[in-house]
Amino acid sequence: MPALMPARAFRKTLLGLAVAGSLGVAQAQAGDVEVLHWWTSGGEARAANVLKELMEEEGHHWEDFAVAGGGGETAMTVLKSRAMSGNPPSAAQIKGPEIQEWGDLGLLGSLDDVAESEGWDEKLPGVVADVMKHDGQYVAVPVNVHRVNWLWANPEVLEEAGVALPTTLDEMFAAGEAIREAGYVPLAHGGQAWQDATVFETVLLATAGNDFYRRTMVDLDPEALGSEQMIEALENFKRMRELMDDDMSGRDWNIATSMVISGKAAMQLMGDWAKGEFTAAGLEPGKDYLCVPAPGTEHSFTFNIDSLAMFRVSEEADQEAQRTLARLVLEPEFQKTFNLAKGSIPARPDLDMSEFDQCARKSLEDFQRTADEGGLVPSMAHGMAVRSDVQGAIFDVVTNFFNSPDMSAEQAAQRMVSAAQAVM
Amino acid sequence: MSTVTTSTRPVDAAPGRTAAARLQAWLPRLVLSPSIAISLFFVYGFMLWTFILSLTNSRMLPSYEFVGFAQYARLMENERWWVAATNLGIFGGLFVIICLGLGLLLAILLDQRIRQEGALRTIYLYPMALSFIVTGVVWKWLLNPGLGIQAMVRGWGFESFTFDWLIDPKMSVYTLVIAAVWQASGFVMALFLAGLRGIDDSIIKAAQLDGAGLPRIYWRVVIPCLRPVVFSAVMILSHIAIKSFDLVVALTGGGPGYSSDLPATFMYTHAFTRAQIGLGSASAMLMLGGVLAILIPYLYSELRSRKHG
Numbered sequence: 001m002p003a004l005m006p007a008r009a010f011r012k013t014l015l016g017l018a019v020a021g022s023l024g025v026a027q028a029q030a031g032d033v034e035v036l037h038w039w040t041s042g043g044e045a046r047a048a049n050v051l052k053e054l055m056e057e058e059g060h061h062w063e064d065f066a067v068a069g070g071g072g073e074t075a076m077t078v079l080k081s082r083a084m085s086g087n088p089p090s091a092a093q094i095k096g097p098e099i100q101e102w103g104d105l106g107l108l109g110s111l112d113d114v115a116e117s118e119g120w121d122e123k124l125p126g127v128v129a130d131v132m133k134h135d136g137q138y139v140a141v142p143v144n145v146h147r148v149n150w151l152w153a154n155p156e157v158l159e160e161a162g163v164a165l166p167t168t169l170d171e172m173f174a175a176g177e178a179i180r181e182a183g184y185v186p187l188a189h190g191g192q193a194w195q196d197a198t199v200f201e202t203v204l205l206a207t208a209g210n211d212f213y214r215r216t217m218v219d220l221d222p223e224a225l226g227s228e229q230m231i232e233a234l235e236n237f238k239r240m241r242e243l244m245d246d247d248m249s250g251r252d253w254n255i256a257t258s259m260v261i262s263g264k265a266a267m268q269l270m271g272d273w274a275k276g277e278f279t280a281a282g283l284e285p286g287k288d289y290l291c292v293p294a295p296g297t298e299h300s301f302t303f304n305i306d307s308l309a310m311f312r313v314s315e316e317a318d319q320e321a322q323r324t325l326a327r328l329v330l331e332p333e334f335q336k337t338f339n340l341a342k343g344s345i346p347a348r349p350d351l352d353m354s355e356f357d358q359c360a361r362k363s364l365e366d367f368q369r370t371a372d373e374g375g376l377v378p379s380m381a382h383g384m385a386v387r388s389d390v391q392g393a394i395f396d397v398v399t400n401f402f403n404s405p406d407m408s409a410e411q412a413a414q415r416m417v418s419a420a421q422a423v424m
Numbered sequence: 425m426s427t428v429t430t431s432t433r434p435v436d437a438a439p440g441r442t443a444a445a446r447l448q449a450w451l452p453r454l455v456l457s458p459s460i461a462i463s464l465f466f467v468y469g470f471m472l473w474t475f476i477l478s479l480t481n482s483r484m485l486p487s488y489e490f491v492g493f494a495q496y497a498r499l500m501e502n503e504r505w506w507v508a509a510t511n512l513g514i515f516g517g518l519f520v521i522i523c524l525g526l527g528l529l530l531a532i533l534l535d536q537r538i539r540q541e542g543a544l545r546t547i548y549l550y551p552m553a554l555s556f557i558v559t560g561v562v563w564k565w566l567l568n569p570g571l572g573i574q575a576m577v578r579g580w581g582f583e584s585f586t587f588d589w590l591i592d593p594k595m596s597v598y599t600l601v602i603a604a605v606w607q608a609s610g611f612v613m614a615l616f617l618a619g620l621r622g623i624d625d626s627i628i629k630a631a632q633l634d635g636a637g638l639p640r641i642y643w644r645v646v647i648p649c650l651r652p653v654v655f656s657a658v659m660i661l662s663h664i665a666i667k668s669f670d671l672v673v674a675l676t677g678g679g680p681g682y683s684s685d686l687p688a689t690f691m692y693t694h695a696f697t698r699a700q701i702g703l704g705s706a707s708a709m710l711m712l713g714g715v716l717a718i719l720i721p722y723l724y725s726e727l728r729s730r731k732h733g
Contacts, residue, residue: 250676250677403593405593
């Protein structure tokens with residue numbers, strides 16, 4: 001990384017001059033931390049700003065490097081080009097198995113000393129801690145935990161159709177018919193590959209259970225991928241399509257959520273970031289909208305954890321800034337503000353949840369329960385289970401099967417097997 | 425540049441003149457050299473780099489572990505690639521042919537010395553001023569069965585009317601053709617119109633004197649004269665077709681499923697979002713190969729025949 005040094009050093013000098021010039025005092029430990037993230041929507045941006053203020057209170061300089069765009073695809077492209085030119089930011093929003101990929105490249109720095117002094121091993125659940133470690137060392141800090149397998153529903157529409165909240169897939173299909181007859185769209189959905197995959201992994205869990213999910217979506221066991229259970233799950237997944245409307249092609253998830261809000265549609269299968277939309281519309285959980293685990297998956301918790309990974313930096317002051325950032329991220333103040341804005345739950349289960357709404361409290365409760373029972377599984381659709389190329393190959397099969405009328409579930413299962421083998 | 429300034433300094437008249445002459449001889453080369461160097465590096469250099477990457481096992485970041493043509497072999501087995509390549513054939517072929525036909529027809533009709541020609545020309549040409557993203561979004565709404573044309577016609581009382589190509593995996597690629605033709609045919613019309621205006625009136629008058637009817641004049645005299653225009657139009661249209669990316673992203677998002685993927689979107693997805701730079705580079709090289717396979721014979725035949733003619 002020789003290219004990194006002069007630029008850094010120059011920036012440091014500039015900062016030093018600015019500080020010395022304005023205050024007349026040179027701060028000894030003022031480090032620089034440049035944070036690449038895609039928390040750019042209203043509430044998220046405010047929450048990220050809280051972290052910035054906390055950092056500045058500690059005397060460090062936060063250089064914001066926000067790259068807008070959905071699931072962070074653009075941000076990742078920018079990160080790769082920065083890393084290729086030998087000048088990565090000091091912290092970046094990287095999650096799941098991608099942390100391992102960056103770690104394998106030898107670009108991430110260890111956070112073990114701050115983890116030890118702050119007692120991360122005790123504070124973080126084992127599953128979460130494992131994702132943050134590379135070669136046994138902490139290289140990233142978790143920001144929040146999202147649950148993906150939620151069902152969101154509009155109680156008025158359900159009442160009008162005369163159905164109760166479904167708790168199994170069969171009930172869901174039956175309720176769907178009644179809702180359709182009452183003149184509403186049973187299930188709001190957007191025809192984008194990641195949304196198709198989100199519904200698919202939820203149906204897979206409901207059909208075949210946690211162990212089968214792990215065998216197929218995490219271990220990529222070819223035998224399980226081509227098995228009868230997989231075919232059954234795929235058939236159920238395709239039946240979900242009957243509950244959706246024809247115009248879903250390319251629709252964004254938040255538009256689908258707004259269909260539930262406005263009472264055009266009855267339900268939506270989506271992660272808990274959907275709550276932000278309900279909150280923004282001024283609705284109250286439990287009264288104006290309902291949140292329950294997706295039908296048939298109350299014993300599972302598909303997690304999607306956002307995290308900040310720290311790149312290796314050479315300056316001692318910058319390392320200190322990284323350590324401070326890592327510590328602040330897990331402190332109650334930021335965890336509370338950020339997760340209230342984001343709809344997720346804190347990465348530390350020991351925090352006071354009284355300010356959170358009932359959906360978040362239910363989420364935390366299920367998080368701890370499923371962690372004990374073994375139902376805590378990584379979300380494939382959100383890049384927590386497999387590498388991005390495998391995930392992409394599965395997405396291709398899932399979305400192609402879901403959208404083509406003449407592809408059978410057997411064919412899809414077979415393609416899933418070859419997709420998993422081709423990329424291994 | 426320093427040699428130039430020092431060589432113009434001498435006071436002696438004769439060397440001064442040679443220096444000026446030399447400067448004159450060198451100036452075009454000096455002025456052109458930066459742009460030549462830049463395009464050599466940024467166009468051909470990066471083509472070469474892409475080719476090198478396509479021979480490696482690069483995943484998230486470029487690596488230089490060579491694996492021969494394994495990425496090409498993987499690409500050949502990738503079903504999505506074949507969908508994308510077939511789509512490019514359908515989309516590119518229809519787009520170029522329909523644009524040429526429609527553009528020529530509009531140009532001939534506009535060329536009949538009609539009133540308000542300027543206004544009409546502007547109307548037809550205007551779509552070209554929009555970006556493909558805007559075109560894509562507008563057509564996405566128009567073609568959405570619940571919002572656009574289908575909903576409108578059904579609203580008029582034709583309940584059985586269906587026009588749902590956008591959500592039909594077999595037809596979605598044709599929606600790209602519709603939107604792209606809408607955008608580009610006015611431009612082709614303008615090209616042909618300029619070509620028609622450039623045709624010498626005396627040739628047409630001579631044909632009329634020989635007793636040729638109007639259709640015959642167009643078929644035998646006017647259209648053959650437009651050959652250079654067709655050449656430019658095909659060049660421009662085919663490169664629009666091959667580099668189409670924004671239109672797909674805005675109109676169909678590659679969907680339903682990946683049924684309307686084009687090689688450009690395939691390349692982007694694999695190289696940049698799926699951490700498969702090697703595979704992405706291989707697909708980029710095949711795209712380049714496809715372009716060259718079409719353009720080189722065409723360029724060769726056109727340029728040669730023009731020299732002879």
